[in-house]
Amino acid sequence: MTQDLPPRRLAVAPMLDWTDRHYRYMARQITRHTWLYSEMVNAGAIIYGDQDRFLAFNDGEQPVALQLGGSEPADLAKAAKAAENYGYNEVNLNCGCPSPRVQKGAFGACLMNEVGLVADCLNAMQDAVQIPVTIKHRIGIDRQTEYQTLTDFVGTLREKTACKTYIVHARNAWLDGLSPKENRDVPPLKYDYVYRLKQDFPDLEILINGGITTNQQIAGHLKHVDGVMVGREAYHNPMIMRDWDRLFYNGSAAPIEYADLVQRLFAYSQAQIQAGRGTILRHIVRHTLGLMHGLNKARVWRRMLSDAALLKDNDGSLILEAWQEVERANSWE
């Protein structure tokens, strides 16, 4: 089955609280081939918690990767195995998250200072599963500004592990004094470091991430690296993904129509709510607020689908009602 998977040319970034299975359902309707990454899940939560809650995903969601947080090789190995059993196509280790909560647990970006431990983690994970084990990291932490820091980190892992796929958020993580949000905007982007990494290690699969918001930018990056990972733009403006199969995977299918997507989201919402596993309408529609980005009445769509009074009936028809407002206000070819 693995050989049928598309290459990681495009990917939606792991985003805590955002790329849950409901968001990923929607993304998968819009693009067939793009890799989707889960929110980061703590390895311990999978081992000791409710696995279904953390690992269940929808049919048709693949290719999908589970991102793990942790720094205990044995725990990561167990969590990776559980992910494989659930049908994930990849397990990714988070070495880029700067949150203080994560630092306390000694994982995330601060692992970039402990490459030996990262190698142990990746090896333990890869020994436990057949699916690829990959890593997402920064170009450095704190004031390390030399390219050498990055190339040492990746070079060591290349030597000591079987990891072939490196997803590089092209800015440093500043572990002191910046919030996680600021850490996604303030440290300068250095795309050239990531391009150089690909030149220095042509045998590795290198994906670039950070601040990428247009298809033109994506096409530009793909001249230098194997793949592009997009985070916030794919969340706030999901329809950017509409052209990805055609532009970046030689796909021949026409992009999905808004009306079709709305009908699918309606049917999905009704089915999820009726399944009675605690899903309410808000859990799903909160991820759709950016869907009408750029269209007339996008604001009405957003307002209706975030209105607590309208959401409380828990009836997916609200999606159709909001859509009627948008549909009427736009001219469609």
Ligand SMILES: Cc1cc2nc3c(=O)[nH]c(=O)nc-3n(C[C@H](O)[C@H](O)[C@H](O)COP(=O)(O)O)c2cc1C
């Ligand atoms: C709300 C939010 C949550 C995030 N959670 C994670 C996470 O769980 N794991 C991770 O590796 N990166 C996380 N990130 C970082 C993104 O994966 C990505 O590296 C970053 O947003 C830069 O890409 P972008 O400019 O395309 O958004 C998160 C970003 C956002 C906005």
